[in-house]
Amino acid sequence: MEYGLIGEHLGHSYSKLIQEKLLDNYTYEIQEVSKEDLDSFMKKREFKAINVTIPYKQAVIPYLEEMDQAARKIGAVNTIVNRNGKLYGYNTDYYGFRYMVETHGISLKGKKILVLGNGGASQAIQAVVHDLGACEMIITDLLLKDNVISIEEAYKNHTDVNIIINTTPMGMYPKVHGIAVDLSKFKKCEAVFDCIYNPQDTEFTLQAKERGIKVAVTGLEMLVGQAKRALEFFKNIEIEDKQIDRIYREILFETSNVVLVDVNMDTALQVARELKKECIVLDSENYEEQAISSNKVLLSSSQDKKTLSRNGFIIQSKNADEIICEFKLKVNQFNK
Structure with missing residues (x-):
């Protein structure tokens, strides 16, 4: 090598x-x-x-x-x-995370930040948080040492944090249901960042979006x-630097699923051919496993938006050209 x-x-x-x-x-x-x-x-x-x-x-x-x-x-x-x-x-994790924060227009200056995890990636992120002027940084981990606290202590004493950053592997493919924190405890949270990049929306970012947190970003841009x-x-x-966003969008386009609801098989197959993705009819037995795969056209009759959107974009009842145009648009707008 x-x-x-x-x-x-x-x-x-x-x-x-x-x-x-x-x-x-x-x-x-x-x-x-x-x-x-x-x-x-x-x-x-x-x-x-x-x-x-x-x-x-x-x-x-x-x-x-x-x-x-x-x-x-x-x-x-x-x-x-x-x-x-x-x-x-x-x-270079430092550079990647700082780019991700700044490209989404989030200021850490004067903010109270919660960092989940204290491993190698976390150390780089902690340096960024410090350098961008956060007023306070709380670090949680399973291993308690130095200034690291448990998540239970964070729930008890630090529910006023403004930004939460996940550096743990909780929620990473294929164990996508994992989550390192209960966001409902943090009423003042205005943005979340997750260093995980597969799936494209983790349990953490999905929960944030459900709670109306507008900036909820996974780690592909950082990567x-x-x-x-x-x-x-x-x-x-x-x-x-402009190459970062170009490649980010290309990776999203190539790896994201197109989830088709109430679309016939002929249309699904046409979309799959034109986008060079494999076409799969979701079945009840392997439903969740299939939904978190990558680079597929998934044909579904389900309305389970949380599962279906975890690694793809849901598009309903349209012709093939309209589906492809909408998919491209969703890729270009994702996380903007």
Whole structure:
């Protein structure tokens, strides 16, 4: 492997799709590495540059020659470049999360922020929260240490938070029903960010939207943003920020489901052919599993909007051309 991603479980990853859209004639690989094999992999150094994800963002640090200022401050690395056999570490999660917050016009200045989780990604996000001027930051986790508290204590003493950020894997595909927090406890919450990017709407963001919270964003923009910055380190190049939104929309278009309700099979098949997606008739036995798949045309008679919209856009009774136009419009407007 020359360029790629390592982690323990990577079946949900979009990183290859994103990285190869950023640069022509470039191959990016996905490689699962077990905890037992990490030491051997890092010592062999048989790569030019890699990204690192759960659970190795801190475990790789002892193998590095040097870390940049952001990685040292955060205490976690998600990008490693091999220069003549010496490994240099960077953290691009900081860049990706900051881009996501700022592109949605959310100011953290003077706000009280709740961060769910205290792992490697959380450390980068905490640095962003600090740098953008939050007046107070509350961190919850299962492991209580330093200034970290339990979610129960947050419910008891910090229900006045303005913004909530999920950095835990709760709600990530395929265990999409997980949620790290009960949003009904936080009456002053005005925005939520979820670092999970698959599915495109998590239990957390869906609950936020149900409660009328207008900014409820999952982590695909953060993922594309950090990937863009990582590739700049990989290749020692500069890539314009406007490429982030272009690729974000392309990934949404290619991975989102088109959920058709009260549409006939011939129309569904035509839509599937033109959008290059597989057509599936949802059945009661595998309904939820099928609904959280990616890049499908799902033909349904159900009105279960929460399940159906988790990883796609619902469109009702139209002809094929109208369905495709509406799907493109929904992709372009998603999270705006």
